Ligand SMILES: Nc1ncnc2c1ncn2[C@@H]1O[C@H](COP(=O)(O)OP(=O)(O)OP(=O)(O)O)[C@@H](O)[C@H]1O
């Protein structure tokens with residue numbers, strides 16, 4: 056576990072600096088921070104004699120402490136600072152150039168190399184005066200800036216580490232003879248039994264086999280109230296156990312555990328670069344060339360205006376330092392890191408950043424009915440039989456056949472028939488009629504359980520009044536056909552999710568339309584739509600037509616999200632601008648979706664929308680902070696206000712650069728869900 060954590064940390068860190076090529080950040084974060092800190096203090100110490108030795112400073116103080124060979128001592132001390140304090144920047148620039156990707160490190164390196172080489176040459180005979188003291192203060196400030204900046208960056212991005220920290224490392228294993236021993240999580244295997252004491256962190260994903268309690272899963276799913284847990288309920292590793300003691304049978308540990316998968320997903324999402332991010336990366340790259348050009352131009356212009364080479368060079372160095380596209384490179388990655396983790400903690404797993412960021416533009420949200428707007432838990436309410444059929448016989452045949460199906464309707468029928476104490480037969484054959492039902496052979500009888508649509512298609516006659524009456528009450532009706540003769544209809548009721556109503560009201564307030572897409576009958580669909588106040592309904596849609604419907608809506612020029620849970624929703628999820636899978640659904644749905652909702656709560660669609668909006672707002676804000684700073688600071692550094700006496704020294708430039716980065720980091724931290 057410990058090792059695992061360590062690598063997480065590294066990878067995560069690199070991720071945040073994608074495109075920024077902060078090569079000097081490539082190692083362990085806290086180690087780097089320590090390194091900058093040490094280099095800062097040592098350089099600061101060496102800067103003091105440099106200041107004292109500098110003729111310019113002595114001049115300024117009105118003293119004369121010159122002695123023979125003092126310039127050589129100054130040169131020696133400055134050389135030390137240049138190599139020791141400047142090393143992270145020189146090395147960083149070397150890495151950037153090796154990757155043919157010059158950026159901020161190259162700019163800084165260029166600036167200090169120019170300052171150092173020029174000053175050294177003056178010591179050895181070149182006419183002009185050195186500015187070693189400025190080189191030294193520049194390096195000191197730069198080290199300080201990067202040190203502070205790394206700390207704030209870490210603050211903004213370590214939300215993922217917070218998730219990783221939730222991972223438990225030890226468990227109390229109950230051995231076969233009933234003895235309890237404390238073991239590392241990685242020693243556990245599926246089927247092991249562990250004890251979770253009150254107030255402890257649940258160590259693994261598993262099923263409760265003894266005891267009852269409540270679990271606080273808020274850090275994992277965002278569920279704010281503790282969840283009641285009893286025998287046969289599942290627990291999630293990382294949740295906090297309440298007042299009861301639990302015996303849990305281990306299902307998943309390590310990489311396979313829920314928390315581990317969330318962490319992986321968050322990491323992947325943070326790595327997947329969105330358009331906004333690419334934009335700022337490209338801008339940062341351009342800024343390198345702009346800075347270089349501005350630097351050279353500054354030098355030329357001041358020389359042409361008759362200023363000394365000294366003065367002109369100093370201006371050029373300041374320009375290059377200030378133009379360092381530091382803040383710009385961090386502006387959006389920091390927000391991304393923050394929002395992805397924030398989302399994960401509330402049970403919104405973002406798998407595709409680009410779609411997530413585009414979600415702010417959504418105009419329409421399409422919901423699948425069964426399992427999304429409703430709970431997908433059917434119960435039989437009415438059975439209407441045709442002449443000559445016995446209820447128990449029909450239910451036996453229906454239950455036996457449905458035993459082979461995964462459909463929520465099937466599960467409802469099987470469960471209710473079982474409750475009546477009827478025993479099933481294994482069907483001899485079985486075949487599903489996609490989106491219409493299924494057929495097979497049970498006890499030598501040909502049995503079909505099908506939708507009203509199928510019955511109409513086959514022109515089989517049935518009692519329309521009963522059917523209309525049941526379906527207008529929102530009940531889903533299926534028909535049982537035995538040996539090509541209609542045996543009867545079974546009506547099933549599903550519950551509408553309370554949260555669905557809230558979701559649709561909230562979406563309406565945001566001027567987003569809600570629509571429903573279902574394979575179920577039109578009457579049932581209408582009933583559900585009326586209950587929820589939906590804007591539009593598409594019923595009796597066959598699975599392959601679901602995607603077509605989404606495309607149709609898109610063609611009208613609407614930004615559309617699709618929310619669903621089933622295998623048959625997957626193509627629609629893939630085609631929508633934003634595919635949202637409801638967590639308890641199938642793996643296929645989750646894999647095609649852009650966002651997964653862990654809590655099965657349609658209201659989380661609204662959360663996605665608002666988080667997407669606030670994330671985007673933060674990004675734009677940060678980009679403005681970062682570029683705005685450059686727009687103001689560059690001309691200042693070039694010396695545009697020199698005529699009225701305002702000139703920035705390279706060190707002040709370095710301070711401003713760090714300040715803008717710190718602002719951007721702090722701003723990202725203030726992102727709220
Ligand atoms: N296993 C099954 N048993 C009985 N009827 C079924 C079964 N599978 C499908 N059907 C019939 O086919 C219809 C369409 O099924 P489909 O799975 O496409 O959509 P759905 O689950 O009803 O709704 P939604 O699209 O909202 O999830 C059902 O309403 C039902 O009438």
Ligand SMILES: [Cu+]
Pocket residue numbers: 159379380381382712
């Ligand atoms: Cu920088």
